[in-house]
Amino acid sequence: MDHPQAASFRGWQKQCSWLGYNSVLVLVWLVLWKLASLMEYAPGVSIWYPPAALSLAAFIVLGARAWPAIIFVLCLTSWWVVTANDSDSTMSLIGISAFFYTLSHGGSYFIGALAARWIIAKRQYRAVHVTLAWLLLIAVLSALMSASIGTLTVWTKQYITSSEVLNVLLTWWFGDAVAVVILTPLFIALLGKRYSQVQQILDYLHFGSDGRALASYIVKLTLLIAVFACSLLLSNRLSHNGTEAYMGFAAMLILLPQLWLALTEPPLRTAMSLALLFLCVAIAVSLFDLRNIMLVMQIALLTIAAITWLVMLIPMLASDNRHLSHLANIDQLTGALLRHAFIAIANKYLDQRYTNQEPRELSLLMFDIDNFKQVNDQHGHSSGDRALQLVATQVCNSVREDDVFGRFGGDEFLILLNGTKDDGLELSKRLQQQLQINAQAELDIKLSLSFGIIELKANDTIQSAIDHADALLYKAKRDGRGRAALAGTATTKALS
Numbered sequence: 377m378d379h380p381q382a383a384s385f386r387g388w389q390k391q392c393s394w395l396g397y398n399s400v401l402v403l404v405w406l407v408l409w410k411l412a413s414l415m416e417y418a419p420g421v422s423i424w425y426p427p428a429a430l431s432l433a434a435f436i437v438l439g440a441r442a443w444p445a446i447i448f449v450l451c452l453t454s455w456w457v458v459t460a461n462d463s464d465s466t467m468s469l470i471g472i473s474a475f476f477y478t479l480s481h482g483g484s485y486f487i488g489a490l491a492a493r494w495i496i497a498k499r500q501y502r503a504v505h506v507t508l509a510w511l512l513l514i515a516v517l518s519a520l521m522s523a524s525i526g527t528l529t530v531w532t533k534q535y536i537t538s539s540e541v542l543n544v545l546l547t548w549w550f551g552d553a554v555a556v557v558i559l560t561p562l563f564i565a566l567l568g569k570r571y572s573q574v575q576q577i578l579d580y581l582h583f584g585s586d587g588r589a590l591a592s593y594i595v596k597l598t599l600l601i602a603v604f605a606c607s608l609l610l611s612n613r614l615s616h617n618g619t620e621a622y623m624g625f626a627a628m629l630i631l632l633p634q635l636w637l638a639l640t641e642p643p644l645r646t647a648m649s650l651a652l653l654f655l656c657v658a659i660a661v662s663l664f665d666l667r668n669i670m671l672v673m674q675i676a677l678l679t680i681a682a683i684t685w686l687v688m689l690i691p692m693l694a695s696d697n698r699h700l701s702h703l704a705n706i707d708q709l710t711g712a713l714l715r716h717a718f719i720a721i722a723n724k725y726l727d728q729r730y731t732n733q734e735p736r737e738l739s740l741l742m743f744d745i746d747n748f749k750q751v752n753d754q755h756g757h758s759s760g761d762r763a764l765q766l767v768a769t770q771v772c773n774s775v776r777e778d779d780v781f782g783r784f785g786g787d788e789f790l791i792l793l794n795g796t797k798d799d800g801l802e803l804s805k806r807l808q809q810q811l812q813i814n815a816q817a818e819l820d821i822k823l824s825l826s827f828g829i830i831e832l833k834a835n836d837t838i839q840s841a842i843d844h845a846d847a848l849l850y851k852a853k854r855d856g857r858g859r860a861a862l863a864g865t866a867t868t869k870a871l872s
């Protein structure tokens with residue numbers, strides 16, 4: 377039973393951490409909001425709106441617990457905007473403005489987050505690319521909802537005319553959409569470090585550093601920014617002839633280095649490069665007054681971001697495939713090939729042998745640990761496991777890279793050796809000696825091995841070779857164990 381004081385201390389700690397966490401959320405949200413307003417290319421309109429991504433990520437990670445912080449920042453920024461635009465503003469005007477901002481921004485992203493949480497919980501580790509596609513779609517639709525309610529509000533309040541509605545709606549929507557598509561997964565990753573509930577999402581995205589060299593990442597980032605700067609200059613020149621569409625084409629040039637990054641760097645770094653790229657775009661747009669190509673730019677950038685997120689999954693899926701094929705082919709205890717994988721590789725060797733002008737010598741060694749059942753019975757299964765690992769480590773240290781090592785099953789192993797049966801006999805003696813020394817030193821057990829060794833003939837199949845080696849192994853056991861039986865030799869040889 378918990379001591380009541382300890383429980384109340386933990387409760388107090390939880391409250392403090394909640395308060396601290398919400399304060400950080402408020403602070404970061406306000407910094408992003410200020411950043412967005414610095415990047416405005418027209419009053420109230422910027423190429424992207426990063427606070428939207430933080431709101432969505434906070435609702436996804438914290439659920440309804442993010443409301444106090446979000447309501448606070450929405451009220452505060454409404455007050456700032458209203459008093460800055462209208463010196464005679466009344467409290468009721470500020471209140472109405474804060475209410476509609478909370479409804480459009482807070483309400484939309486909260487509903488989007490509920491949908492995202494539902495999708496994540498429902499899909500539980502299934503087809504990650506489909507889940508990510510759903511998340512991106514939800515992010516874009518939440519942005520549309522937010523922009524629609526917001527535009528409707530400013531239109532009914534007659535801040536904009538009917539003819540401006542569509543343009544305001546689109547720029548508002550795309551500004552939010554660009555930010556939520558690029559930054560939401562990044563913010564989820566940052567917030568998720570603190571909250572274990574979202575670990576699932578991070579697992580989906582394989583977020584986290586995998587220790588790859590920072591220098592090559594910096595080179596790629598520099599290249600990305602350089603391509604962006606060049607394409608901007610190029611398109612700006614071409615746009616002077618009234619062909620603004622070039623701007624979108626130039627923006628698409630950025631896709632190439634961005635995809636390179638997505639394919640070769642971990643998701644977290646790619647997400648950061650996207651964020652940096654869009655920061656540069658936003659700064660360039662407000663510096664060079666590119667408002668005439670705003671929509672083209674936003675659509676191009678939104679496309680780049682969505683493609684990047686999906687392309688980011690390719691290395692992850694490839695590494696999952698590699699992992700699965702490793703699990704399917706490699707014995708987890710010893711690291712040796714499983715029987716079917718050994719046979720498949722050995723068959724390839726035999727095929728190559730027939731096609732080669734000068735076929736190389738190949739030998740097959742089949743061996744097992746003598747009286748292994750007794751090892752398990754007298755010293756326990758974990759000592760038995762360790763003995764199997766010792767054998768496998770010794771084999772790996774003794775054979776060459778082009779030899780093939782497999783576990784046939786239980787304590788039986790196979791080696792396809794590039795060499796004659798005499799080479800095989802040499803190897804078996806070495807393995808026996810090393811095992812005796814190591815098993816004695818590490819497990820305090822006397823162990824020995826028995827071998828059946830054959831040299832492959834021209835018309836041997838791998839199955840016939842295994843059957844032959846198995847019969848020889850049986851002969852070595854019959855002759856007293858700790859011995860090797862060689863094909864074509866009547867007597868078996870002692871290994872020590």
Ligand SMILES: Nc1nc2c(ncn2[C@@H]2O[C@H](COP(=O)(O)OP(=O)(O)OP(=O)(O)O)[C@@H](O)[C@H]2O)c(=O)[nH]1
Nearest residue numbers: 744745746747748749750752757760761786787853
């Ligand atoms: N610890 C451990 N034991 C295993 C594993 N796989 C099989 N075994 C045991 O290996 C033993 C093999 O025993 P047997 O096939 O009777 O052969 P043996 O006792 O080595 O006798 P001989 O081969 O005739 O010298 C069985 O007791 C299995 O339970 C494993 O992965 N770990």
